[in-house]
Amino acid sequence: MKNLAWINGEVCDLHEANVPVEDRGFLFGDGIYEVIKIYNGKPFYLEPHLKRLQRSASAINIEIPYSNEELNEHIAGLINQSECDHGYIYMQVTRGCAPRGHLFPGGIRPTVLIYVRAFESVPSRELTEPADCITLPDERWMNCYIKSVNLLPNVLAFQKAHEAGASEAILYRPDGTVTEGTRTNIFALIDGVVRTHPETRYILPGITRGIVLDILKQISVPVSEEAFKVSELQEASEVWTASTGLEIVPVKTIDGKPLKEISPGPVCKRLAGEFWQVVDAECYGGKQ
Numbered sequence: 003m004k005n006l007a008w009i010n011g012e013v014c015d016l017h018e019a020n021v022p023v024e025d026r027g028f029l030f031g032d033g034i035y036e037v038i039k040i041y042n043g044k045p046f047y048l049e050p051h052l053k054r055l056q057r058s059a060s061a062i063n064i065e066i067p068y069s070n071e072e073l074n075e076h077i078a079g080l081i082n083q084s085e086c087d088h089g090y091i092y093m094q095v096t097r098g099c100a101p102r103g104h105l106f107p108g109g110i111r112p113t114v115l116i117y118v119r120a121f122e123s124v125p126s127r128e129l130t131e132p133a134d135c136i137t138l139p140d141e142r143w144m145n146c147y148i149k150s151v152n153l154l155p156n157v158l159a160f161q162k163a164h165e166a167g168a169s170e171a172i173l174y175r176p177d178g179t180v181t182e183g184t185r186t187n188i189f190a191l192i193d194g195v196v197r198t199h200p201e202t203r204y205i206l207p208g209i210t211r212g213i214v215l216d217i218l219k220q221i222s223v224p225v226s227e228e229a230f231k232v233s234e235l236q237e238a239s240e241v242w243t244a245s246t247g248l249e250i251v252p253v254k255t256i257d258g259k260p261l262k263e264i265s266p267g268p269v270c271k272r273l274a275g276e277f278w279q280v281v282d283a284e285c286y287g288g289k290q
């Protein structure tokens with residue numbers, strides 16, 4: 003297994019990959035990204051990730067100089083060359099390189115980076131130990147639906163959570179509405195209905211979030227994309243996070259207070275089982 007990077011068509015070892023210091027991604031955070039899981043040597047839900055990449059790019063007026071078909075091919079080639087069975091793909095597109103200046107420079111080519119990083123071992127399918135979370139004000143910008151590389155507020159909030167002994171910060175707007183986590187979408191079972199923030203500019207429309215919503219509908223669990231307040235979160239019987247990186251993670255305490263029911267609860271457990279069936283269907287030819 004080799005961790006390989008592809009930058010505008012050139013492949014090299016990941017640790018030797020570099021971009022010029024005048025790249026606008028480095029100077030301004032002028033770019034967008036995606037993270038895609040690799041299970042069994044196959045990228046999981048690649049199409050929705052590429053669609054979101056294109057949407058993020060066009061929202062900031064970057065035209066990716068490759069079609070999704072071409073990106074598909076380059077990703078498949080890179081996974082193949084790196085002989086990666088389990089790991090992830092990181093993709094980043096920046097506006098490109100130019101002398102520093104706020105104005106979009108004319109005539110430059112976006113920098114397109116794709117890399118593969120393999121995991122040391124096959125990731126476990128067991129639900130992880132339920133997480134402790136804290137709540138923090140959402141200090142991000144108004145366009146969180148764009149998967150921008152400007153992650154400073156997320157990084158700072160995540161660091162705060164870590165220093166408080168928690169593994170995720172649940173973010174809320176000034177009126178107390180819960181948006182999402184620093185790197186996850188948040189679901190809460192409140193009065194028998196699974197709630198999550200609707201797809202607005204205040205959250206990233208997570209690919210895993212979409213899968214979770216589909217599963218819940220399929221297994222007839224009442225679900226509503228209706229935002230909820232931090233105060234309601236404290237009354238939830240189950241809470242979990244959903245993301246590409248960590249899949250489904252049950253939550254057991256929020257701001258030091260345990261949830262009303264033992265975590266993981268039955269809905270979260272069932273959901274996690276169903277999630278792995280989706281992975282099996284897509285990446286293991288239907289069985290594992």
Ligand SMILES: Cc1ncc(COP(=O)(O)O)c(C=O)c1O
Pocket residue numbers: 037156182183184185186187206207208209210211244245246247
């Ligand atoms: C802020 C935020 N919300 C939600 C998610 C989950 O999205 P996805 O399921 O597409 O990984 C992420 C993942 O990076 C994120 O950064």
